[in-house]
Amino acid sequence: MNLRKIKTRHVETHVLEGGSGPDLLYLHGAGGVTLEDPFLNALAAKYHVYAPLLPGYGASDECPQIRDMLDVTLHTFDVAELLGLKKPILAGHSMGGMMAAEMAAIAPSEVEKLCLICPAGLWLDEYPIPDIFALLPYELPEYLFHDAEAGGKMMTAGMDFSNLEFLKAFLVQNARQLGMAGKLLFPIPERGLRERLYRVKARTLLIWGDSDKLIVPRYAQEFKKLIANCELVSIPEAGHLVPLEKTAQTMAALARLG
Amino acid sequence: MKFTWFNLMPWPYLADDFRQKNRSVWVDIDSTLYDPVRGHDVYNDYLDLLEYADQVGFDGVGINEHHQNAYGMMPSPNIMAAALTRRTKNAAIVVLGNSIALYNPPVRVAEEFAMLDVMCGGRLVAGFPVGTSMDTNYCYGQIPALTREKYLEAHDLIMRAWKEDKPFAFNGRYTKLRHVNIWPKPIQNPPPIHIPGGGSVETYDFCLDNTYSYSYLSFTGYIRAKALMQGYWDRLTERNEPDESPYRAGFAQTIIVGETDQEAETMFREHVDYFYNRCLHIHPGFADAPGYRTIKTIQSGALSQYAPNMGDLSHLSWKQLLDDGYVVAGSPDTVREKLEFLAKSLHVGNLFCLMHVGNMPVDKCKHSTKLFAEKVMPKMRNLFPKYENDTRFWCQPLARRATPAPVDAALKTRIPVAGE
Numbered sequence: 001m002n003l004r005k006i007k008t009r010h011v012e013t014h015v016l017e018g019g020s021g022p023d024l025l026y027l028h029g030a031g032g033v034t035l036e037d038p039f040l041n042a043l044a045a046k047y048h049v050y051a052p053l054l055p056g057y058g059a060s061d062e063c064p065q066i067r068d069m070l071d072v073t074l075h076t077f078d079v080a081e082l083l084g085l086k087k088p089i090l091a092g093h094s095m096g097g098m099m100a101a102e103m104a105a106i107a108p109s110e111v112e113k114l115c116l117i118c119p120a121g122l123w124l125d126e127y128p129i130p131d132i133f134a135l136l137p138y139e140l141p142e143y144l145f146h147d148a149e150a151g152g153k154m155m156t157a158g159m160d161f162s163n164l165e166f167l168k169a170f171l172v173q174n175a176r177q178l179g180m181a182g183k184l185l186f187p188i189p190e191r192g193l194r195e196r197l198y199r200v201k202a203r204t205l206l207i208w209g210d211s212d213k214l215i216v217p218r219y220a221q222e223f224k225k226l227i228a229n230c231e232l233v234s235i236p237e238a239g240h241l242v243p244l245e246k247t248a249q250t251m252a253a254l255a256r257l258g
Numbered sequence: 259m260k261f262t263w264f265n266l267m268p269w270p271y272l273a274d275d276f277r278q279k280n281r282s283v284w285v286d287i288d289s290t291l292y293d294p295v296r297g298h299d300v301y302n303d304y305l306d307l308l309e310y311a312d313q314v315g316f317d318g319v320g321i322n323e324h325h326q327n328a329y330g331m332m333p334s335p336n337i338m339a340a341a342l343t344r345r346t347k348n349a350a351i352v353v354l355g356n357s358i359a360l361y362n363p364p365v366r367v368a369e370e371f372a373m374l375d376v377m378c379g380g381r382l383v384a385g386f387p388v389g390t391s392m393d394t395n396y397c398y399g400q401i402p403a404l405t406r407e408k409y410l411e412a413h414d415l416i417m418r419a420w421k422e423d424k425p426f427a428f429n430g431r432y433t434k435l436r437h438v439n440i441w442p443k444p445i446q447n448p449p450p451i452h453i454p455g456g457g458s459v460e461t462y463d464f465c466l467d468n469t470y471s472y473s474y475l476s477f478t479g480y481i482r483a484k485a486l487m488q489g490y491w492d493r494l495t496e497r498n499e500p501d502e503s504p505y506r507a508g509f510a511q512t513i514i515v516g517e518t519d520q521e522a523e524t525m526f527r528e529h530v531d532y533f534y535n536r537c538l539h540i541h542p543g544f545a546d547a548p549g550y551r552t553i554k555t556i557q558s559g560a561l562s563q564y565a566p567n568m569g570d571l572s573h574l575s576w577k578q579l580l581d582d583g584y585v586v587a588g589s590p591d592t593v594r595e596k597l598e599f600l601a602k603s604l605h606v607g608n609l610f611c612l613m614h615v616g617n618m619p620v621d622k623c624k625h626s627t628k629l630f631a632e633k634v635m636p637k638m639r640n641l642f643p644k645y646e647n648d649t650r651f652w653c654q655p656l657a658r659r660a661t662p663a664p665v666d667a668a669l670k671t672r673i674p675v676a677g678e
Contacts, residue, residue: 062553064407067404131396133395133396133402133543133547133548134285134396134541134543134544135543136542136543139543168556168557171556172553172556172557174548175548175549175551175553175556176553177548178548178549179402179403179548179549179550180403180549181548182401182402182403182547182548182549183401183403183404186395186399186401186402186547186549187395187396187399187401188399
């Protein structure tokens with residue numbers, strides 16, 4: 001995987017790029033994505049993968065002009081155009097899935113293959129999604145993983161919160177990333193997608209971890225109901241971070257899109 | 259010096275094991291702990307105390323805005339301010355303040371502050387906080403990274419609504435109004451404005467740009483406040499501002515006065531414990547929504563006073579609370595000595611005196627308040643003689659103010675209401 005910088009009208013954006021095969025545009029979740037990400041590297045074995053980092057993520061500049069869902073959707077189209085992509089497979093995880101679904105609804109003729117991995121974007125009063133912005137770091141693993149203990153170790157490897165410099169850098173990164181994510185997810189991760197999903201024409205694959213405790217599998221049924229051409233693959237013993245916890249199964253599911 | 263008697267209005271009936279059984283006093287506190295019938299007396303007591311502070315000669319009576327919070331029961335400070343306009347006579351009514359990004363549309367603040375200023379004859383001192391993250395983001399749902407932009411837009415709208423004489427159109431990003439034309443307008447136009455801040459560089463500049471007073475409303479006392487207030491004064495020097503009047507700044511301090519140091523401890527310790535142990539029990543996940551503070555501010559190292567390592571003060575002894583400056587308590591002489599040090603070291607002319615603390619009952623609070631007014635305040639009045647004519651940051655009431663009519667003695671026999 002390599003790092004590439006492009007400049008949209010508003011902001012310098014970093015894109016992780018690598019692999020060969022069909023073009024695939026991957027949109028990361030609220031936690032971001034890095035060059036070392038195992039799922040991204042697995043994707044690169046089969047696809048030419050492009051993973052743009054949203055403003056505030058990694059080394060991408062922050063962008064005060066990007067304020068809402070439409071801004072983010074158009075920004076991502078701008079990025080795809082600058083990368084020279086023509087109808088890539090569009091995949092997104094969690095918040096990235098919400099963005100991918102939005103793009104497919106806004107420009108249905110531009111998106112032919114869509115992969116939504118436990119996407120955000122809908123809200124059911126009976127199944128309130130936990131407030132990730134009020135969770136403490138040590139509380140996250142139980143919501144994100146089927147195996148919270150192993151997941152927790154994966155998340156905190158190399159972190160030393162007793163080191164003040166590390167703590168400050170962590171707080172800055174958190175503010176940059178989740179500050180951006182909050183524009184789409186705070187205080188409730190819903191921005192009207194339900195009213196627009198009828199427009200999606202893409203062949204859509206929905207991937208969900210059976211043990212997802214952040215956006216529970218009931219939401220998979222809701223997305224399936226609202227998107228016309230939609231297939232659901234449920235993956236056992238996987239939580240919200242299904243691409244990390246069950247990388248091979250997620251890849252196998254994705255292959256169904258062709 | 260200007261002395262404002264301040265009441266946060268805490269709920270005084272949190273149980274001994276509140277900290278053990280609840281994760282937060284704020285945002286998601288168990289609302290069944292509130293009892294509106296007891297609340298009726300609590301509000302009445304607290305308004306009595308604010309009125310008492312006016313009677314004993316405080317320069318101002320102060321109130322503020324919090325939401326879903328058991329130590330700050332004023333979701334609408336303007337309602338309390340309205341109640342105070344009638345039975346206080348001389349004190350400034352210091353509303354510190356309205357979180358202007360939360361009012362929709364924000365002209366509501368321009369209207370209500372105008373009403374208050376007219377009702378009290380020009381005694382309003384207005385505050386425009388961004389609001390804590392608990393209030394603004396977690397209770398009132400504002401998107402953290404957009405809060406400041408919305409705040410600044412609301413500020414522009416309110417100031418224009420006060421100042422412009424003709425109806426105007428306001429095409430903001432967050433508020434669009436075709437006909438802005440508020441009625442009534444304030445007597446003081448604009449009223450003096452104080453901005454509560456928590457150390458963000460942007461807020462220092464905002465105060466200096468607009469000649470507003472910067473207030474640090476901390477619970478951690480004057481010793482820990484030194485770095486933050488110095489940051490403000492350094493910024494002022496950097497910008498080469500024309501003066502360093504201490505009235506450009508204010509500070510909130512918990513203050514307790516007894517006849518002797520010993521009396522202050524024996525009489526008030528349990529109420530201080532109540533505040534620092536039960537009232538400041540805040541879930542750290544609500545302290546600072548990502549995006550609420552700017553990157554510049556985080557990098558400058560100003561950690562939130564609610565951050566996890568600061569929040570738990572329950573272990574502090576009385577001596578530590580005093581030695582570390584969380585609380586200024588003691589005989590009138592002790593208190594005066596500490597407060598003079600506070601005022602000089604922080605260089606603040608506006609002192610927000612947190613004289614009601616935790617579950618302090620009315621009689622004790624009056625005792626401390628009276629001692630302060632009689633034996634501390636007069637000796638500190640002229641601490642900054644060079645700036646005694648600086649009127650920019652305090653209200654300018656009408657010389658002749660209307661007086662509420664006395665209760666008509668002839669109407670002593672109350673007309674019974676239906677059902678009695």
